[in-house]
Structure formats: structure tokens, C-alpha cells
Amino acid sequence: MNHFLVGRHKKRLASEIGTIVKPHGGKLRVALAYPNRYHVGMSNVGFQAVYKFWNEIPDIVCERVFLPDADELEEYSRSRTPLLSLETQSPVRDFDVLAFSITFEPDELNLVRILDLAGVPALASERDERDPLVLAGGPITFLNPEPMAPLLDLVAIGEAEALLPTLTDVLRSASNRAAKLERLAEEEGFYVPSLRRASTLVRAKMGKRADFPPPATYVLTPSTEMSNKFLVEVSRGCPTLCRFCWAGYNYLPKRSFEVQRILDVARGARQHTDQIGLVSTAVGAHKEIVPLMEGLREMGYRISVSSLRFEDLRAELLDPISRSGEKTLAVAPEVGTDRLRFVIHKRVTNEQILEKTELIFSRGIENLKLYLMVGLPTERDEDIDGIIDLVGRIREQLLAHGRKRGRVGRLIPSVNPFIPKPGTPFQWHGMEKPSLLARKMQKLKKAFARMPNVDANFKSARLETLQALLSVGDQRVAPVLIRVARGEADLKRAMKEAGLDLDAYIYSERSPGESLPWGYIDNGMKPELLESQYDKARAAALTPA
Ligand code: SF4
Known part of the structure; x- marks a missing residue:
């Protein structure tokens, strides 16, 4: 022993x-x-x-x-x-x-x-x-x-x-x-x-009615990222269907766990903690989110949410969060221009985003995380400028509300490169080349560094390359995975010595019709539909809802 x-x-x-x-x-x-x-x-x-x-x-x-x-x-x-x-x-x-x-x-x-x-x-x-x-x-x-x-x-x-x-x-x-x-x-x-x-x-999936007990933190511990917070999944799936998003396309149809079941598990955990985190691909899309939040507030919970879609943001949803003492929220503009946002099928404009962020700050939320992506299909230089402009305008709102309160919060942009995900319309699109990605990231870093109260974070390029390879790789990658895990070689060397071309795997465009390593998995979405969505994105068209 x-x-x-x-x-x-x-x-x-x-x-x-x-x-x-x-x-x-x-x-x-x-x-x-x-x-x-x-x-x-x-x-x-x-x-x-x-x-x-x-x-x-x-x-x-x-x-x-x-x-x-x-x-x-x-x-x-x-x-x-x-x-x-x-x-x-x-x-x-x-x-x-x-x-x-x-x-x-x-x-x-x-x-x-x-x-x-x-x-x-x-x-x-x-x-x-x-x-x-x-x-x-x-x-x-x-x-x-x-x-x-x-x-x-x-x-x-x-x-x-x-x-x-x-x-x-x-x-x-x-x-x-x-x-x-x-x-x-x-x-x-x-x-x-x-x-x-x-x-x-x-792919096997839970039925249309999520009539199972919701996944939750059944073992509580202070030693986690979410220290002693009781987490519970409230719904699965997201109706927005952003074209890059694996969760949107792979958790269809959208299903909500029953409010009573969520309240039951929350009641059981209340004696151990007063913090609850609602987890979902789209928390606000739960069909009874407001009564659910009211029920949790009545139990004395402090409520936090993983992130909220702009279309779900309204005072009756924000107030229980803010009243329970939560000061930070996360939203995902993803990009900086309306054109590119429509390409990715996120149907919200910059002006609508600014209305919602104004609402967020006016309801007492002090810090805001912004999820952003670069390297998306059809992206241009003006889209990067658009991110800088949008973050700057949201920062102005944050400062105005902070000054009134006498306490200015933080804006936290989190910038990730686009990685093609299987089972989505963008599965065929190659990741942006590192040099171009680095130039765009550098531009954003410089701009955010000049904005007080903005604490941006950027994902490591090394991790992104590995993630992209594992996202779209095939079985030939397995020996590379083993060698890298054992520290016998770095990714580039292991790929080279295995006779594999890293660029061809992750930076090249695949053509629809080409056989894909994951093509045998039927996630319920017809390949023709994914293909037509990809075509529409490239044509910068907005698919009717
Ligand atoms: S709104 Fe978020 S969860 Fe829904 S499809 Fe888009 S990225 Fe995915």
C-alpha cells in the first residue's frame, strides 16, 4: 500500500x-x-x-x-x-x-x-x-x-x-x-x-420527453472548478443551430427536463449548499425557465447559468439571477459583424446585442464574458475590426453602469479559433492557417490591451492544433496520439514520422461527397441538409427559420 x-x-x-x-x-x-x-x-x-x-x-x-x-x-x-x-x-x-x-x-x-x-x-x-x-x-x-x-x-x-x-x-x-x-x-x-x-x-438518444432524472452534481466537493456549487442540467439541445456548433446539431431535438424533477434534486442538495448552476446548451430555452428559477429562489439558492442566448435575455430571466447575488454572466456574440453572424446562422444583429447587453448591466450584472471566434468561413478583415468595435461599445455600457454604481466591473472576451466539428455544416471547412490566425489574434490582443477593464483570454495555438486534429482525424492518428501522450514526440514530429500530413488533415477544405472518417455515424441529420447549409453559409445567405 x-x-x-x-x-x-x-x-x-x-x-x-x-x-x-x-x-x-x-x-x-x-x-x-x-x-x-x-x-x-x-x-x-x-x-x-x-x-x-x-x-x-x-x-x-x-x-x-x-x-x-x-x-x-x-x-x-x-x-x-x-x-x-x-x-x-x-x-x-x-x-x-x-x-x-x-x-x-x-x-x-x-x-x-x-x-x-x-x-x-x-x-x-x-x-x-x-x-x-x-x-x-x-x-x-x-x-x-x-x-x-x-x-x-x-x-x-x-x-x-x-x-x-x-x-x-x-x-x-x-x-x-x-x-x-x-x-x-x-x-x-x-x-x-x-x-x-x-x-x-x-447515434442513440434519449426520447423527446426528457423524463429521466436530470444529470447533476450528485457528489459535492469543494475541490472543483465549481467549488461546492450544485450543478444541474436543465435542458439539452439548442434551436438556434449555429452552423459551427456541434452541440446544436448533435443534441436534436431540444428537450427540457421536467421542472418538478429539477426542483426535487435541487431540494435534496439544498442542505449542503446554497449555490446552484444551471447547465445546458441553451439554459434560457427551457420551456419553463422562469417558474424554475422562481422555485429555486424560493429555496434560497443563489443561481448562476452557464451562458445565455441573446434571444432569451429578458428582465424576468435576469432578475432572479441578479437578485440571488450573481454578478457575472456569459453571452456569445461569436463575431463582430451582422454579415458574418448571419453566415454562421446566429440571427442577431450588433444593435440587438447592444440592447441586450444594456439590459444585462441595467439589471445589476457587473461582469460580462463574451465568447468570440476567429477563422470562420468567409471571414474578412472588417469582421475582426467589427469584434474590436463591438467589444468597445459594450465596454462603454459597462463603464457607464459601473460609474453610476460606484464600482466598475470587467469585460472578459474569450477568443477561440474556429475548429471544424463533425456533424455540422462547417465540418468540411478547414481551420485557418496558423500565420493568418496569429495575425488576427495579435490584432485583437493589441486592441483589447488598450481597453481598461477588458481582460481578454486567447486559447493556446498548440492546444487548438491538437484539438482540430482529434476532431477530424481518422484511425491513422491513433499511433500519433499514443506517442504524443507518452511524450515521445511533439505533434508535428509524430505526424511526420507516421507519414501523415497535418496540413491536409486540418487546414484543407474537404469537399462534400468526400468520405469522412465519422461518416458512418448517423446523428439524425441528413448529409444533404448539412451540405445545403454549408452552401448557404458560403453564399452568406440566411436560411429562413
Ligand atoms: S446558440 Fe450556442 S448552443 Fe445554440 S447552436 Fe448556437 S452556439 Fe450552439
């Missing part, structure tokens, strides 16, 4: 509320891995919902696994201890199933690291009956699991609510690894890379 590692795990457990610890004897043992640090993973409501689902089944024990912190990694390496689960500090490689929840492409590197730390062979083809069955689910797996497919025995493609019952049934009943995979390969939403037969794989 390694005292340092076991002690660290026990310390984390001691600070949690809601931990589930079950004896292992005679049960199916599932190690549920979030491929990032505890601090990040514990804010993920999907991960927490799966943990709860599996542990509610009497003959299953599910324990969490995270990428160790830096000092823990050193200790694992120094002491040659195999990676341990959180709840009982058991070796991960001794579990029957190792299930990953993947929500962010760069975390695929950590999937490799976790397999290595656990002593589980990285490639599915090298595993046998003695190893856990390695599977992955989560949003990234239903966009494009191909770069990590050779590492996985099984991929769950779709929403967990629709997949877990079948998955659980087969994992418990089939006699051995081969039988489990054979059976699951026949079921909707399951992809067995070693047995791939079907040309099309239908």
Missing part, C-alpha cells in the same frame, strides 16, 4: 458529500474514468450521472478514476504503483470494465496516460480476458471516435440515458469479453472497432 497515494485519495473522499462506497464481492466492477484531474472531472454532470446510475444497481460497483495531480504522478512513477481507483484505492486494472467519459478532444491524450498508468495495454488488439474491457462514451465519441478507436474495445455513441440500460444488461449477462462485444455490436449506438461491420451506425 502506498501511504501517500492512499492518503491523498482518502483526503479527497473526506471532503465529499454523496460518495458511494460498496463492497466488491460478487459484483460487476466498473472503473469510471474522467480523463483529466479530479478538479476538472468533478464538475461534469454527465460523468456524475453515470456514477450514480451504475451504483444504484445492486450487483454493480462503480468507482471513479482521474488523471493524477502532478505530485501524485511523480509518486506513481517513483513507487511503480499501478493507478488506483478513488473509493477503495483498488488497482484500476483489476476492474472488469474501464469506462471513459470524454467531453473534450485533448483529453484523449489522458486516456492513453490513464491506460499506461493502470498497466492496461493501450491498444485493444493487445488486450485479453485478463484486462478490463475498455469503453468510452460522451460527446466526443459521438462526434468522431476514430482517432482513439484502436484504443477502445467498445464505443458508446449517443446519449448515456439511451445507452446505459442495454450496456449494463449485456455487461452483466454475457459470459466473456468476446460475447459482450459480439452482442453489443448488434445494438443501436454501440461501435466495436474490431468488429465494425455496419456501414451506418445510428
Whole structure:
């Protein structure tokens, strides 16, 4: 037993509320891995919902696994201890199933690291009956699991609510690894890379009525990005259908969790915290958002929201947030000109945005995050100037309200390069070349630096390149993923030595009709529709609602 590692795990457990610890004897043992640090993973409501689902089944024990912190990694390496689960500090490689929840492409590197730390062979083809069955689910797996497919025995493609019952049934009943995979390969939403037969794989999704308990923070801890905040998913899907947005296109149709169910889980958590965060692709699009907020306010919650669409912003939505003491809000203008905003299918003008930001500041919100993108199809220099102008005008509003209040807040533009996402109309569009992107980013950086009370942040170019490759890559990328994760080479060198052309993968335009690595996944959206949306964008046309 390694005292340092076991002690660290026990310390984390001691600070949690809601931990589930079950004896292992005679049960199916599932190690549920979030491929990032505890601090990040514990804010993920999907991960927490799966943990709860599996542990509610009497003959299953599910324990969490995270990428160790830096000092823990050193200790694992120094002491040659195999990676341990959180709840009982058991070796991960001794579990029957190792299930990953993947929500962010760069975390695929950590999937490799976790397999290595656990002593589980990285490639599915090298595993046998003695190893856990390695599977992955989560949003990234239903966009494009191909770069990590050779590492996985099984991929769950779709929403967990629709997949877990079948998955659980087969994992418990089939006699051995081969039988489990054979059976699951026949079921909707399951992809067995070693047995791939079907040309099309239908993504499984929760029904039209979201009549499941909403995913939420069932285990509370102070050691997360959202320290002791109870997070609950209120709806899924977004009707705006921005042409770059994977969430809009892959979570159709829009569904709202029932207000009563949300209030019930919130009531249960209220004794432990007075902070609640509402999570959704479009929180304000919940069909009963105002009564929901009123119900939460009556319980004494301080309410925050992940971000709000401009079309949902109205006083009756902002007031409960502001009255509960929240001072910061996030909105997404994405771009700086009406022309480009219509190209991406976000149907709101700069003037309408300014009306809404004025409303936000007038209702007592002091700080505003602005999500922005560069490198989008048809973007021109004047679109970058438009961002600077729009941020400047919103800043004027922030200053005017701040002066009246005697306390000026912050404007926080967050600028991300466009990355093509599978299953969207922009899936064919290449990412902007780094030199051009750097020039645009530099222009924005300089302009924002001259604006007091504006704290802009820009995503790292290195991370973006990796994310783009994993977003649109195919199975040939898997050895590159492994080498980069192990620190054997940087991305450029690993690609070159694998004989792969990074530029062709991420910067080149693909033509509709070309075979795509993720083309076998049917997300419910006809390819012709995506193509016509792409054509309309390039023609800068606005599709009627
Ligand atoms: S409004 Fe936001 S969540 Fe909705 S489609 Fe657009 S980017 Fe996606």
C-alpha cells in the first residue's frame, strides 16, 4: 500500500458529500474514468450521472478514476504503483470494465496516460480476458471516435440515458469479453472497432420527453472548478443551430427536463449548499425557465447559468439571477459583424446585442464574458475590426453602469479559433492557417490591451492544433496520439514520422461527397441538409427559420 497515494485519495473522499462506497464481492466492477484531474472531472454532470446510475444497481460497483495531480504522478512513477481507483484505492486494472467519459478532444491524450498508468495495454488488439474491457462514451465519441478507436474495445455513441440500460444488461449477462462485444455490436449506438461491420451506425438518444432524472452534481466537493456549487442540467439541445456548433446539431431535438424533477434534486442538495448552476446548451430555452428559477429562489439558492442566448435575455430571466447575488454572466456574440453572424446562422444583429447587453448591466450584472471566434468561413478583415468595435461599445455600457454604481466591473472576451466539428455544416471547412490566425489574434490582443477593464483570454495555438486534429482525424492518428501522450514526440514530429500530413488533415477544405472518417455515424441529420447549409453559409445567405 502506498501511504501517500492512499492518503491523498482518502483526503479527497473526506471532503465529499454523496460518495458511494460498496463492497466488491460478487459484483460487476466498473472503473469510471474522467480523463483529466479530479478538479476538472468533478464538475461534469454527465460523468456524475453515470456514477450514480451504475451504483444504484445492486450487483454493480462503480468507482471513479482521474488523471493524477502532478505530485501524485511523480509518486506513481517513483513507487511503480499501478493507478488506483478513488473509493477503495483498488488497482484500476483489476476492474472488469474501464469506462471513459470524454467531453473534450485533448483529453484523449489522458486516456492513453490513464491506460499506461493502470498497466492496461493501450491498444485493444493487445488486450485479453485478463484486462478490463475498455469503453468510452460522451460527446466526443459521438462526434468522431476514430482517432482513439484502436484504443477502445467498445464505443458508446449517443446519449448515456439511451445507452446505459442495454450496456449494463449485456455487461452483466454475457459470459466473456468476446460475447459482450459480439452482442453489443448488434445494438443501436454501440461501435466495436474490431468488429465494425455496419456501414451506418445510428447515434442513440434519449426520447423527446426528457423524463429521466436530470444529470447533476450528485457528489459535492469543494475541490472543483465549481467549488461546492450544485450543478444541474436543465435542458439539452439548442434551436438556434449555429452552423459551427456541434452541440446544436448533435443534441436534436431540444428537450427540457421536467421542472418538478429539477426542483426535487435541487431540494435534496439544498442542505449542503446554497449555490446552484444551471447547465445546458441553451439554459434560457427551457420551456419553463422562469417558474424554475422562481422555485429555486424560493429555496434560497443563489443561481448562476452557464451562458445565455441573446434571444432569451429578458428582465424576468435576469432578475432572479441578479437578485440571488450573481454578478457575472456569459453571452456569445461569436463575431463582430451582422454579415458574418448571419453566415454562421446566429440571427442577431450588433444593435440587438447592444440592447441586450444594456439590459444585462441595467439589471445589476457587473461582469460580462463574451465568447468570440476567429477563422470562420468567409471571414474578412472588417469582421475582426467589427469584434474590436463591438467589444468597445459594450465596454462603454459597462463603464457607464459601473460609474453610476460606484464600482466598475470587467469585460472578459474569450477568443477561440474556429475548429471544424463533425456533424455540422462547417465540418468540411478547414481551420485557418496558423500565420493568418496569429495575425488576427495579435490584432485583437493589441486592441483589447488598450481597453481598461477588458481582460481578454486567447486559447493556446498548440492546444487548438491538437484539438482540430482529434476532431477530424481518422484511425491513422491513433499511433500519433499514443506517442504524443507518452511524450515521445511533439505533434508535428509524430505526424511526420507516421507519414501523415497535418496540413491536409486540418487546414484543407474537404469537399462534400468526400468520405469522412465519422461518416458512418448517423446523428439524425441528413448529409444533404448539412451540405445545403454549408452552401448557404458560403453564399452568406440566411436560411429562413
Ligand atoms: S446558440 Fe450556442 S448552443 Fe445554440 S447552436 Fe448556437 S452556439 Fe450552439
